[in-house]
Amino acid sequence: MSSERMYPGTGPDERTHFTPYGAFEVPADLRELFGRFDVEATARRVRNFRYAEEWIMLTLGGWLATIPEVPVKTGLGKIIWESAQAADALGKRLPELRCGRASVSASEAPNAGFAALIQAVAEPERPDLTIEKLAGLFDVLKPHLLAVYERTARETDPITDAPTIEILEDVMRRTRRHVAWADEVLERLCDTDGKRERRRRRAAALRAALEACGGVTGALADESRQAS
Amino acid sequence: MRRFIPHSELARDSRFVRQDNAQATVLSQLPDDVNAVVEVFDRFAPMIERAVKGTDAEPLFEAYGPGFALVTLNEPLRPGDPAAETRLKLRMHGIYVGELQALEGAGRSLWDFPDAPWEFKMNMARQCWDEARHVQIYEKLLEHVGGRPGMFPESTFLFECACHDDPAMRVAGVNRGLEGLACDVFRDMIRYAEQIGDEKMRQAIDFVLADELTHVRFGSEWVKEFTKDDPERFKRTQEFRKQVDKQFSFGGARSDREDAAIPIAWQDRKEAGFTEEELSELLQISGGGPSKQTLLEAARILRERHRARRAAGQAPASS
Numbered sequence: 001m002s003s004e005r006m007y008p009g010t011g012p013d014e015r016t017h018f019t020p021y022g023a024f025e026v027p028a029d030l031r032e033l034f035g036r037f038d039v040e041a042t043a044r045r046v047r048n049f050r051y052a053e054e055w056i057m058l059t060l061g062g063w064l065a066t067i068p069e070v071p072v073k074t075g076l077g078k079i080i081w082e083s084a085q086a087a088d089a090l091g092k093r094l095p096e097l098r099c100g101r102a103s104v105s106a107s108e109a110p111n112a113g114f115a116a117l118i119q120a121v122a123e124p125e126r127p128d129l130t131i132e133k134l135a136g137l138f139d140v141l142k143p144h145l146l147a148v149y150e151r152t153a154r155e156t157d158p159i160t161d162a163p164t165i166e167i168l169e170d171v172m173r174r175t176r177r178h179v180a181w182a183d184e185v186l187e188r189l190c191d192t193d194g195k196r197e198r199r200r201r202r203a204a205a206l207r208a209a210l211e212a213c214g215g216v217t218g219a220l221a222d223e224s225r226q227a228s
Numbered sequence: 229m230r231r232f233i234p235h236s237e238l239a240r241d242s243r244f245v246r247q248d249n250a251q252a253t254v255l256s257q258l259p260d261d262v263n264a265v266v267e268v269f270d271r272f273a274p275m276i277e278r279a280v281k282g283t284d285a286e287p288l289f290e291a292y293g294p295g296f297a298l299v300t301l302n303e304p305l306r307p308g309d310p311a312a313e314t315r316l317k318l319r320m321h322g323i324y325v326g327e328l329q330a331l332e333g334a335g336r337s338l339w340d341f342p343d344a345p346w347e348f349k350m351n352m353a354r355q356c357w358d359e360a361r362h363v364q365i366y367e368k369l370l371e372h373v374g375g376r377p378g379m380f381p382e383s384t385f386l387f388e389c390a391c392h393d394d395p396a397m398r399v400a401g402v403n404r405g406l407e408g409l410a411c412d413v414f415r416d417m418i419r420y421a422e423q424i425g426d427e428k429m430r431q432a433i434d435f436v437l438a439d440e441l442t443h444v445r446f447g448s449e450w451v452k453e454f455t456k457d458d459p460e461r462f463k464r465t466q467e468f469r470k471q472v473d474k475q476f477s478f479g480g481a482r483s484d485r486e487d488a489a490i491p492i493a494w495q496d497r498k499e500a501g502f503t504e505e506e507l508s509e510l511l512q513i514s515g516g517g518p519s520k521q522t523l524l525e526a527a528r529i530l531r532e533r534h535r536a537r538r539a540a541g542q543a544p545a546s547s
Binding site for chain 1: 230231240241332335340342345346350353356357359360367
């Protein structure tokens with residue numbers, strides 16, 4: 001048994017023998033403190049993201065009955081659950097960001113323009129509009145969310161805001177899968193030039209509306225400018 | 229997108245044809261009287277003939293007339309029975325389209341009630357994924373027994389009965405009425421799969437049944453939550469559930485009667501949260517309707533009339 005000290009004493013000669021390591025030394029961790037968003041800004045973004053994920057879930061729920069293609073119905077069934085899980089995880093982050101216990105189900109549109117965009121995405125209803133439904137959500141809204149989530153995860157403080165990053169990484173992994181799935185479905189459904197044009201036209205119209213309202217945070221132009 | 233769509237607007241691809249829901253509604257209200265049963269099916273004959281045209285039910289109509297469902301659908305699944313294969317396909321197809329409607333019903337519960345509590349939305353979202361898997365599972369099982377989607381007409385009766393515009397009644401109808409019926413049907417299917425030694429079918433349906441118990445539990449909990457502090461609303465919700473249970477008993481085909489095609493899965497229902505009182509009510513509600521003898525006699529008369537009409541080159545009696 002060692003006679004060296006196991007616990008520090010009160011004098012300078014009463015130190016333990018354990019080797020000192022910095023918090024980021026093993027394994028080497030190059031993360032630095034400071035991110036682009038403070039606690040309030042992060043909470044606002046999380047509420048904005050939650051708003052988008054919740055409305056995606058609701059919209060897809062409504063569409064199930066209006067889509068005639070069975071594999072699209074069943075594919076969306078899983079995406080509904082994953083969108084609900086995303087909204088749920090984001091909501092659970094809010095009380096941790098000083099928003100109060102009741103904030104777990106708080107969603108917030110950044111502005112009236114984005115709220116209108118969400119309603120425009122949800123608008124197609126007839127069973128012959130599967131292309132318009134999927135193009136709006138999976139060619140425009142979800143890729144936009146993915147880009148903003150990626151930027152947020154990259155630019156927020158990687159140490160102090162690590163819990164938000166963990167949530168976003170999980171959501172991003174699933175969102176990438178959703179976009180890839182829908183792209184495959186749309187490629188199959190858009191089997192004529194006319195249908196491909198419908199897809200393109202629908203996406204272009206919603207992209208313009210998305211840019212006009214500033215996207216899910218309402219600050220798309222500013223953030224893109226600063227990022228570049 | 230509108231809220232609260234009618235059952236006639238459930239979207240389907242070109243494989244599917246619809247069956248008028250009036251037939252199922254009337255069947256659930258028939259008395260134990262041969263003449264009444266014959267009269268109703270005779271009246272619906274043109275409608276039934278139109279719905280079965282071009283489907284795998286058309287030969288059944290040709291063989292038995294408009295009462296073919298009485299001799300195929302309302303009989304228990306028994307191994308070795310000459311009609312067992314047809315009966316199995318009919319039932320499997322009915323479950324497949326029922327799962328489609330359950331998926332659509334759960335999805336609409338999200339869209340139709342955007343202000344519902346978050347936990348309710350989580351439960352309905354989870355149910356959407358479960359029902360989506362059930363559609364996939366039953367499409368596989370349908371193929372496994374030699375069937376295919378769209379081979380028989382689809383009745384949207386389940387969606388029509390269950391989808392109320394009050395969230396408490398919606399969950400009472402969908403999660404307790406429809407999913408409760410699913411518990412009964414799936415337990416019976418598991419029993420049949422065991423009898424014929426079909427392990428693939430038994431295992432798949434056993435997993436689905438486990439999901440259904442969860443969905444019934446969602447319903448039991450949300451009925452309580454939505455109606456707490458409002459005994460009148462609770463009473464209306466229970467009345468609605470009883471009405472749905474009556475319709476989903478298909479004139480005694482799903483009941484505790486000895487001649488029932490689908491026995492009630494008492495143990496599964498208890499596990500899912502149905503109370504003793506509710507189960508006693510179900511026993512009363514589901515047991516009414518025509519006896520097996522009445523249905524078989526009505527089916528015989530309907531078949532003879534159908535053959536006579538065919539021999540005379542006539543169309544079925546007009547409705």
